[in-house]
Amino acid sequence: MASGLAIGLFFSVMLMPFQTLPAAVLAMRFRANVPFAVAATWFSNPLTTPAILFGQFRLGQWMRDTLAVPMPEFLTAVHFQAPGVGMLNAASFILGMLTSGVLLALCAYPLVHLFSALMPHHLPVRTRHARDAKQFPTSRRGGDGVPAQANPPVEQ
Numbered sequence: 205m206a207s208g209l210a211i212g213l214f215f216s217v218m219l220m221p222f223q224t225l226p227a228a229v230l231a232m233r234f235r236a237n238v239p240f241a242v243a244a245t246w247f248s249n250p251l252t253t254p255a256i257l258f259g260q261f262r263l264g265q266w267m268r269d270t271l272a273v274p275m276p277e278f279l280t281a282v283h284f285q286a287p288g289v290g291m292l293n294a295a296s297f298i299l300g301m302l303t304s305g306v307l308l309a310l311c312a313y314p315l316v317h318l319f320s321a322l323m324p325h326h327l328p329v330r331t332r333h334a335r336d337a338k339q340f341p342t343s344r345r346g347g348d349g350v351p352a353q354a355n356p357p358v359e360q
Contacts, residue, residue, distance in 0.1 A: 208237030210312035212244025214305040217256055223248070244312075256304075261292055264300025273299060 208231050215227040223245045231241035248256055267273045275295035282294035 205237045205240050206313045206316035207231070207234060208240035209244050209316060210309040211236055212241035213247060213308040213312050215241075216245045216247035217260065217301065217305045217308060219257065219301060247308075257297075260300035260304050261297045262300065263303055264296035264298065265293070267299055267303065268296055275299060 211231050211234070212227045215223045215230075220226075224242050227241045227245045228238055230236075231238045268275065275298075279295035279298060280293065283291050284294065286292050
C-alpha cells in the first residue's frame with residue numbers, strides 16, 4: 205500500500221495532464237497497489253492546484269536562494285507571467301515541483317505504517333494457511349498438500 209500511495213502522491217503534484225495514467229503504469233510495473241496510486245493522484249484537483257503550484261514555486265525559489273542549488277542555464281533564462289503573482293522562473297518552479305513530489309512520496313511510507321499501527325483492525329489479515337500455501341506450493345502429483353520437492357526422485 206505504501207508504494208502505491210508514494211507513486212500516486214509523487215504524480216499528484218506534477219504539472220502534467222492525465223496524472224493518473226503514469227501513476228497506474230508505474231504502480232503496475234513496480235507491483236505496487238494500483239488503486240492507492242490512482243486515488244492518491246486526486247490529491248491535486250482544480251481547487252488545490254493553484255496553491256500547490258504557488259507553493260512549488262516558492263519552495264524552488266527558496267532552495268535556489270538559500271541552498272544555492274545550481275540549475276541549467278536554459279531553465280534559468282525562461283520566465284513566465286502568472287496573473288496576480290508576477291514573474292515566475294521556470295527553474296525555480298521545476299525544482300520545487302520535483303522536490304515536493306519526492307517529499308510527498310517519502311511521507312507516504314510513515315503515514316501508512318502509522319495508520320497500520322493505530323488501526324490494525326482495518327488491515328487485511330493473512331491466515332497461516334494462505335501464507336504457507338504461498339511459501340510451500342503443493343506437489344504436482346495430486347495437490348495432496350505435500351510440499352513439492354526441488355529435485356523429485358527419478359523413477360526407474
